[in-house]
Amino acid sequence: DGGITQSPKYLFRKEGQNVTLSCEQNLNHDAMYWYRQDPGQGLRLIYYSQIVNDFQKGDIAEGYSVSREKKESFPLTVTSAQKNPTAFYLCASSIGYRGLNTEAFFGQGTRLTVV
Amino acid sequence: AQKVTQAQTEISVVEKEDVTLDCVYETRDTTYYLFWYKQPPSGELVFLIRRNSFDEQNEISGRYSWNFQKSTSSFNFTITASQVVDSAVYFCALWVSGNQFYFGTGTSLTVIP
Numbered sequence: 333d334g335g336i337t338q339s340p341k342y343l344f345r346k347e348g349q350n351v352t353l354s355c356e357q358n359l360n361h362d363a364m365y366w367y368r369q370d371p372g373q374g375l376r377l378i379y380y381s382q383i384v385n386d387f388q389k390g391d392i393a394e395g396y397s398v399s400r401e402k403k404e405s406f407p408l409t410v411t412s413a414q415k416n417p418t419a420f421y422l423c424a425s426s427i428g429y430r431g432l433n434t435e436a437f438f439g440q441g442t443r444l445t446v447v
Numbered sequence: 448a449q450k451v452t453q454a455q456t457e458i459s460v461v462e463k464e465d466v467t468l469d470c471v472y473e474t475r476d477t478t479y480y481l482f483w484y485k486q487p488p489s490g491e492l493v494f495l496i497r498r499n500s501f502d503e504q505n506e507i508s509g510r511y512s513w514n515f516q517k518s519t520s521s522f523n524f525t526i527t528a529s530q531v532v533d534s535a536v537y538f539c540a541l542w543v544s545g546n547q548f549y550f551g552t553g554t555s556l557t558v559i560p
Contacts, residue, residue, distance in 0.1 A: 365548065374553050
């Protein structure tokens with residue numbers, strides 16, 4: 333089935349460690365996004381990518397890094413510079429080609445906890 | 448600048464009541480899209496509807512209906528005869544050229560049996 337797969341579902345990180353969250357899609361979408369959701373809050377954009385080998389910072393990019401080497405994959409690294417990384421992370425994709433729009437399709441999320 | 452406001456943080460209704468979730472958006476673009484998503488406790492956002500800025504027709508899908516009014520920059524969502532399964536967080540979102548989605552802060556709906 334077509335969709336977006338995020339892994340792992342739960343992730344625990346020690347302070348000072350970098351961790352990478354995986355996001356893979358088989359929808360042939362050009363655009364991919366990473367959002368952070370804190371309890372009782374909305375979705376805040378971390379990074380987005382409209383095409384392979386290109387990505388832009390969102391509203392809260394500090395302490396995060398991404399890569400887009402393949403169309404299907406958009407991994408997010410939470411670095412030790414992110415002071416408060418405990419949150420729910422959602423990956424999404426959409427057609428995003430030349431201004432075309434469809435809805436964004438979301439993965440099931442990764443819940444990251446710093447221990 | 449783009450912005451989506453969902454002023455209702457939490458709503459509780461008794462089963463079978465109707466409920467309306469409000470969404471107000473801001474954008475200077477003339478071409479844009481509006482969305483509603485449902486987030487059940489499992490966490491994944493489920494797409495409900497997409498509407499472009501040139502189509503102000505209201506839409507009904509079963510117990511769900513949406514009222515899009517450009518004059519008031521609103522895109523409200525009504526659930527008729529609510530059910531316990533409707534309990535979730537609902538997000539309104541705006542998409543404009545530049546390929547970025549802007550989400551509201553969400554409305555948490557609890558339907559009491």
